[in-house]
Amino acid sequence: METNVIRRKYLSFFENKGHTIFPSDSLVPKDDPTLLFTGAGMNQFKDMFLGKGELDVKRTTTCQKCLRTGDIENVGKTPKHHTFFEMLGNFSFGDYFKLEAIELAWEFMLNEMKLPKERLSISVFLDDEESYEIWLNKIGVPEDKIYRFGENENFWPANAPSEGPNGPCGPCSEIYYDRGQEIGCGRKECAPDCDCDRFVEVWNLVFTQFDRRDGGILEPLPNKNVDTGMGLERMASVMQGVSTNFEIDIFKPIIQGIAEIAEVEYDGQTENGKLMNRIADHIRAIVFCISDGVLPSNEGRGYVERRLLRRAVRDGLNLGKKDCFLYKLVPIISEIMNEPYPEIRQRRENIARIIKNEEERFHETLLLGSRRLEELMENLHNSGQKVLRGSDAFQLYDTFGFPLDMTESILKENNLLIDKKGFEEEMHMQRERAKVSSQMKGSIFDEGPLSIIKEKTKETIFLGYEKDETESKVIGLIINEQLTDSAEAGQEIHIVLDQTPFYAEAGGQVGDTGIVQTKHAKVEIYDTKIWNNIIVHIGKVVEGKIRTNENVTSMIDVKRRVAIRRNHSVTHLLHYILRRVIGQHAEQSGSLVAPDRLRFDFHHFTSIKKDEIARIEELINEKIMENVPVITKEMTFDKAKETGATALFGEKYDENVRVVNIGDYSQELCGGTHVNYTGEIGLFKIVNESSIAAGIRRIEAVTGKEALARIKHKEEILERLCSILDIQEESAIQRTEEMIQQIKDLRKDVQKVKQESVQRYSSSLIANAKEISGVKIVTEVIEGVGVEDLRKTADSLKKILSSVAIILGTTENGRVILIASLSNDLVKKGLHAGNIAKDIAKIVGGGGGGRADMAQAGGQFPNKINEAIDLAFKIIREKIEHLFSD
Numbered sequence: 042m043e044t045n046v047i048r049r050k051y052l053s054f055f056e057n058k059g060h061t062i063f064p065s066d067s068l069v070p071k072d073d074p075t076l077l078f079t080g081a082g083m084n085q086f087k088d089m090f091l092g093k094g095e096l097d098v099k100r101t102t103t104c105q106k107c108l109r110t111g112d113i114e115n116v117g118k119t120p121k122h123h124t125f126f127e128m129l130g131n132f133s134f135g136d137y138f139k140l141e142a143i144e145l146a147w148e149f150m151l152n153e154m155k156l157p158k159e160r161l162s163i164s165v166f167l168d169d170e171e172s173y174e175i176w177l178n179k180i181g182v183p184e185d186k187i188y189r190f191g192e193n194e195n196f197w198p199a200n201a202p203s204e205g206p207n208g209p210c211g212p213c214s215e216i217y218y219d220r221g222q223e224i225g226c227g228r229k230e231c232a233p234d235c236d237c238d239r240f241v242e243v244w245n246l247v248f249t250q251f252d253r254r255d256g257g258i259l260e261p262l263p264n265k266n267v268d269t270g271m272g273l274e275r276m277a278s279v280m281q282g283v284s285t286n287f288e289i290d291i292f293k294p295i296i297q298g299i300a301e302i303a304e305v306e307y308d309g310q311t312e313n314g315k316l317m318n319r320i321a322d323h324i325r326a327i328v329f330c331i332s333d334g335v336l337p338s339n340e341g342r343g344y345v346e347r348r349l350l351r352r353a354v355r356d357g358l359n360l361g362k363k364d365c366f367l368y369k370l371v372p373i374i375s376e377i378m379n380e381p382y383p384e385i386r387q388r389r390e391n392i393a394r395i396i397k398n399e400e401e402r403f404h405e406t407l408l409l410g411s412r413r414l415e416e417l418m419e420n421l422h423n424s425g426q427k428v429l430r431g432s433d434a435f436q437l438y439d440t441f442g443f444p445l446d447m448t449e450s451i452l453k454e455n456n457l458l459i460d461k462k463g464f465e466e467e468m469h470m471q472r473e474r475a476k477v478s479s480q481m482k483g484s485i486f487d488e489g490p491l492s493i494i495k496e497k498t499k500e501t502i503f504l505g506y507e508k509d510e511t512e513s514k515v516i517g518l519i520i521n522e523q524l525t526d527s528a529e530a531g532q533e534i535h536i537v538l539d540q541t542p543f544y545a546e547a548g549g550q551v552g553d554t555g556i557v558q559t560k561h562a563k564v565e566i567y568d569t570k571i572w573n574n575i576i577v578h579i580g581k582v583v584e585g586k587i588r589t590n591e592n593v594t595s596m597i598d599v600k601r602r603v604a605i606r607r608n609h610s611v612t613h614l615l616h617y618i619l620r621r622v623i624g625q626h627a628e629q630s631g632s633l634v635a636p637d638r639l640r641f642d643f644h645h646f647t648s649i650k651k652d653e654i655a656r657i658e659e660l661i662n663e664k665i666m667e668n669v670p671v672i673t674k675e676m677t678f679d680k681a682k683e684t685g686a687t688a689l690f691g692e693k694y695d696e697n698v699r700v701v702n703i704g705d706y707s708q709e710l711c712g713g714t715h716v717n718y719t720g721e722i723g724l725f726k727i728v729n730e731s732s733i734a735a736g737i738r739r740i741e742a743v744t745g746k747e748a749l750a751r752i753k754h755k756e757e758i759l760e761r762l763c764s765i766l767d768i769q770e771e772s773a774i775q776r777t778e779e780m781i782q783q784i785k786d787l788r789k790d791v792q793k794v795k796q797e798s799v800q801r802y803s804s805s806l807i808a809n810a811k812e813i814s815g816v817k818i819v820t821e822v823i824e825g826v827g828v829e830d831l832r833k834t835a836d837s838l839k840k841i842l843s844s845v846a847i848i849l850g851t852t853e854n855g856r857v858i859l860i861a862s863l864s865n866d867l868v869k870k871g872l873h874a875g876n877i878a879k880d881i882a883k884i885v886g887g888g889g890g891g892r893a894d895m896a897q898a899g900g901q902f903p904n905k906i907n908e909a910i911d912l913a914f915k916i917i918r919e920k921i922e923h924l925f926s927d
Contacts, residue, residue, distance in 0.1 A: 042154075042280040044291045045380050048104050048273060050153050051129045055102035058145060060131055065106045065381075068333040069342065077342055078108040082130030083247075083268045088573070089134045090209055090249055090266050095499055099136035104129050104273065104381065106333075108326055110345055113352075117319030120238055120278070120285035124349060125326035127273040127381075135264035142246050142267045143175050146216060150244075154280060160219045162233055162240065164188045166195040166212030172248070176214070188233055197247045197268075207253050209262065216244040218279045241279060244271040285309060287318045291377050295321040298373045303360040316356040323353040324370050324396075331392045332385050334630065336734055337399045343734075347399065351442045354403050358447075365404070368397035391626045391644050395736040398646060402735055403442055410441025414448065418455055427456070431463015438464075439471070490517070490524045491572050494537050500574035502540035505553070505714065506673075510596045513538040513557075515589050519577075527588045534564065536578040536587075542597050543578055545571035549632035550609055550713040552579075555597040562587040602714065604636035607722045607744045610671055610703065610715045611661065614725075615641050615740065616687070617707040618660045622653055629689050630737055634713065638728075638743050645738045649730050661725045668720030669704035676700060678710075686710050724748040803837045810845075811914075814925040816867065817845040818917055820910045826851050828858050828897065835862035835895070846872070846921075848881075848913040852903040857885040859898040859909060868893045870924050877916055884909040 052062050066085035070076040076084060082105040088094035105128045115122040133142065150156050163182055165172045167189045176182045192200050201210040217233040217240040225231050225239025233240040249266040251259040277289040287296060287309060299317045300307045308314045330346045337347040353367055371393040375386040385392070417433055429452055437443035449459050494517040504511050518525050519535040528534045536557060543566065546552035552569030557578060562585030566578045578595075587593070612632055619627040623645060631642035649657075676684075678694050686700045687709045694710060701711045703719060716722060726748040729741040743751055759770060768776040802823070810817045819838055823831065831849045838847055839862065847862040859881060861874040868874075878889035878896035885900025900909070 042277075044273060044277040044289060047154075047276055047280060048127070048129065048381060051149070051271070052102055052104060054149050054153050055100075055131045055145070058100075060100040060102040061098045063101050063103045065104055065127075068106050068108050068330060069335060077345065079105065080107050080109045081105070082107075082128045082270055083132065086132055086134070086268075089132075090268065094134070096134065099134050100132070101134075102129075102131045106329055106382075108330070108345075110349075116322050117287075117315045117317075120287070121241065121272075121275055123274060123286065123322050125322065125329055129271040129273055129276070131267070131269050133267035135266060138250075138265050138267060139172055139248055140175055140179065142248070142269065143172070143180060143214065146244055146246060146269070147180050150216065154276075156218065156279070158182075162186045162188065162217040162219055164190050164195055164215045164217065164233055166214070167191050169195075169212040169214070169248075172212065172214045190234060194234060197249075201253055202257050202259060205253060205257075207255065209249050209266075210251050210253050210259075211247060211249040211265075213245055213247040215242050215246070217241060218243050220284070224284065238284070241275055242272075243276050243279060244269065285318075287321060292321055294373050294377055295324065295370060298370050299360075299366075302366045302369060303357065303362045305360050313360060316359055320353045320356050320367075323349045323356075324367055325374060327353070327367070327396060328371055328374050328385060328392055329382075331395055332382075332388055336395065336630065336737060338734060350396065350399055351403055354400060355442055365397050365400040367400055368393040371396065388628075391628065394626070394646055395644070398735045406440075407442055410437055410443045413437065413441060414443065414451060418452070418457060421457055428458045428460050431460040431465070431467055434459050434464045435467035435471075439467075490519045490522060491537075491575055491577070493517075493524060495573060495575060498537075498539060498575070501538060501571075501576035503542075503544070503576065504540055505542040505544045505597065508542045509599050509602070510594065511540055511542050513540050513593050513595045515587065515591045515593060518587070518589055525589075527586055528564075528582050529586045530582050530584055532582050534580060534582055534587075536564065536566075536580065537575055538578065538593070538595060541576055541578070541595050543569040543576060543595060544597075544602075544714055545569045545576045547571060548634075548711060548713050549612070550605060550634040551636075553597045553605075554601060555595070557587075557593050557595050559585070559587065559591055559593050561585040601636045603721075604745065605634060606714050606716050608636070608639040609634040609711075609713045610701075610719065611665075611722050611725055611742070611744050612639055612641055613701060613703055613707050613709050613711070613715075614661050614664050614719070614722075615639075615657070615742070616643070616709070617703075618657050618664075619643060619740075622657055622660070623649065637747055638741060641740045641742070642733060642737055643740075644736055646736050648732070649738065649740075654727055654730060658725060658727055664704070665719045665722045665725060667704070668718050670718055671715050672702045673715065674700050674702070681710055684708065724752075726751050803834060803841065806834075806838065807841065813918055813921050815844060816921050817842050818914060818921075819845060819847045819849070820914050821848075822850045822906055822910065824851060827853060828860070831858065831860040832862075832895075835860055838862075839864055846917045848877075848910050848917070850906050850910055852906065855901075855903065857887065857898075857900040857903055857906050857909070859885070859889065859900075859906075859913075861889075861891075861896045861898070861913065863894050865894065867921075872917070872920055877913055880916060881909040881913045884912055 056062050063085070066079050068079050070079050070084055082103050083090060086094065086101065089096055107128050108125050110124055112122050113124060116124055131145065150161060151158060163176050163186060165176065165187065173187060176187050177184060192202050195213050195215065196202065196210065197213050198206065198210060220239050220241060222239070226235060226237035231237065231239055233242070247268040249268060250262055252262050253259055274286040274289060278286050281289050283289060286292065296307055296317050299320050305313050307317055309318065326349050327346060335342045335346050337343050337350060350367065357366055371389050375389040379386050414437060417429060421427065421429065434445060434448050437448050438445060445464060452459055498516050515536060516539055517537040518528050520528055520532055543553040543555060544550065546569065554568065555566050557564040557566055557580070562582065564580045564582050564587055566580035568579040570577045570579065612634060616629050627643045627645050629641065629643055633640035675697060678696055678698050681698050681700050682688065685708060688694065698710045699712050700708060701715055702708050723745040725742060725744050727740055727742045728751060731739050733739045759773065763770055763773055766776065806819050806821055810819045831851060835847045835849060838845055843864065844866050845864045846867060848859065850857065850859045859878065861877045863872050863874050873893045874896040875891040875893060878891055878898040882889035882898035882900055885905050886902045887898060887900030889896060889898025891897055
């Protein structure tokens with residue numbers, strides 16, 4: 042049975058059983074800082090499980106995109122571990138419980154999947170008699186097919202009764218498919234908890250029935266919930282009769298693509314096969330991460346993505362693939378996954394560009410890693426040590442992408458060893474960090490002040506689209522993260538109102554500022570945020586005393602809002618014009634809409650040319666002058682997509698959305714505030730264009746008064762320059778170019794004079810040089826020159842003299858500069874300019890180093906420069922005398 046068929050059958054089965062199908066949540070959890078990635082189907086229903094949700098349905102079913110990295114080291118090595126996978130799930134919120142959940146699962150397995158029941162085994166929590174009795178007596182599973190396990194295996198969260206965290210929890214029951222004795226370890230007592238591959242856990246039914254409290258107390262919940270999860274890839278391996286997930290239909294074409302690109306035959310049992318499995322897993326994760334808006338970076342989700350990509354590149358290197366290849370797999374994945382996730386195909390060109398760019402950057406990093414390893418080896422040789430520290434090996438692995446075996450091989454070639462134990466300790470710490478970041482943390486169950494307010498009011502009514510001022514009621518006051526009944530002048534405060542005109546920061550638009558006041562109190566609001574549909578006004582009481590349940594007048598800063606509206610509407614124009622000028626791939630990846638400026642991030646791989654910048658400005662200002670209406674409509678998300686509205690890359694939307702139309706050309710989903718006509722924007726001016734990440738560019742711009750001020754400032758600069766240079770504005774460019782050319786000519790003349798001076802000075806230095814055993818030693822302090830002049834002088838001397846040691850010095854801005862340079866014959870005999878520079882730098886109170894033939898030193902004691910040069914002469918003389926005495 043094809044994977045797509047299994048997915049369809051599952052969702053259809055539960056829809057027919059009264060469940061509402063919900064689309065997969067994004068891999069980036071919305072409004073949930075406790076999660077790095079979505080790792081389970083229940084994540085998007087967390088509020089329902091916590092008793093705070095507002096869904097109007099009691100039964101749901103999903104196929105959820107998931108990403109976990111806790112077991113990343115097992116990926117590719119075992120038949121079932123993945124980073125990215127799909128989880129089928131059915132959920133009940135206070136509706137059915139154990140009996141119906143178990144009956145539904147059994148019916149699906151037997152009637153829809155048509156699996157032989159003698160192949161199915163069941164596990165239950167040790168103390169869950171109810172589930173045990175249902176499986177035994179209601180379903181009729183033989184007693185020897187039901188296994189009782191402890192809280193580590195059959196409780197969610199694992200070990201919650203004894204270890205926590207506090208909050209909703211419960212026992213779980215798992216369904217296993219028995220592949221047969223010939224697949225497993227062969228032991229007679231082999232069971233689902235065995236480490237062999239005989240039993241495959243395909244479905245986990247979690248029964249959330251307790252509220253854990255301090256001391257391990259399990260209080261029964263008034264509303265009991267069901268949360269189930271079936272790994273789609275695992276189920277597909279069972280239904281397709283293959284021994285590993287990597288042999289199923291949605292993996293085969295990817296692995297075949299890798300085999301063709303790497304020109305390596307696939308065998309899942311070999312080391313090369315395991316590398317190809319891991320590449321296939323990781324590239325799927327990378328593609329879906331990028332599609333959901335995650336870009337490679339050095340922190341958070343972007344770091345996880347970058348790490349996955351680098352592991353895949355390293356695996357490619359071990360397969361002999363030394364150039365970029367991962368991006369070539371994107372079209373294969375987009376076709377395989379098109380039925381459930383058509384957005385991958387729509388975005389595949391952009392996804393492939395981002396991956397290729399990151400691959401190229403990583404190959405450059407590997408080159409830097411090679412240089413870093415050379416430095417580390419040189420340090421070991423110089424210090425007489427033989428073992429590379431584990432922390433250094435881990436830095437090569439983590440920062441520069443060097444696999445341990447590559448580092449070990451290079452070290453072996455240089456008669457060096459590696460501290461493997463230290464490396465493994467560093468790896469263990471990273472794994473623990475990864476596990477923590479991929480788990481749901483205990484803090485999700487914390488009952489903070491906003492959670493308490495949420496129980497009183499489900500949401501704050503936002504009236505700011507129509508009104509700048511409203512009458513409101515104070516629902517809650519928070520000071521120092523604690524609820525309070527009142528707040529006095531001087532106190533910083535968070536205020537929750539029943540309704541408000543204040544826009545909370547969202548979609549790149551900053552939060553409103555303004556005033557909340559009564560007859561006796563006044564609060565200055567300097568920011569507005571939103572949490573779980575609760576709008577939070579952040580400010581300071583400046584007059585009187587404000588109280589909970591009091592009626593207040595809420596007023597936004599209207600001038601500031603008007604400026605924000607201008608900047609938000611122009612970001613929509615900018616998005617439209619960018620795609621028109623530089624290509625449809627220029628999708629928005631982020632933005633900032635503030636009153637005084639706007640920032641727009643978008644997908645593009647090269648800097649925008651000056652003529653393109655000018656064209657973008659020109660077209661946007663044309664649209665502004667056309668003064669077309671900006672119309673906002675509310676509709677369902679599906680309807681918005683049908684009308685062609687642009688949904689932003691990686692963004693998740695509610696069922697009902699607002700669509701902002703500018704003329705007949707720009708149509709975007711947006712919850713922000715906008716002008717009524719484009720003419721209100723006034724003027725648009727780009728102030729900067731730059732790169733902020735691989736494949737991401739940023740435009741910064743201003744509108745209205747800020748744009749006029751920018752132009753006026755430039756005019757003032759031009760007038761000032763014309764005054765200083767005594768030229769007319771009309772001829773400013775020509776006269777400036779002429780002056781620049783004159784300066785260049787003068788610099789050439791100066792350089793020529795300097796070169797002639799160096800040649801004359803070189804002759805003088807040679808005449809004064811001392812000679813020892815046929816080697817010329819040149820030492821001199823030359824005042825009034827820079828470090829480049831010293832280097833050129835040294836190079837000039839080495840061209841004239843075949844065997845020479847040179848030490849030159851100067852002072853510049855109160856600091857000492859010293860140059861040590863040796864001819865090749867002296868380097869071959871063991872002299873090292875870098876070591877000489879290090880030694881003499883100590884005299885002048887500084888440091889130095891460099892190559893064997895050329896090095897530099899610096900210091901802070903100009904009065905000791907001659908002493909340093911004398912020491913250099915002494916060091917060189919002794920080394921030469923020692924060499925020629927042998």
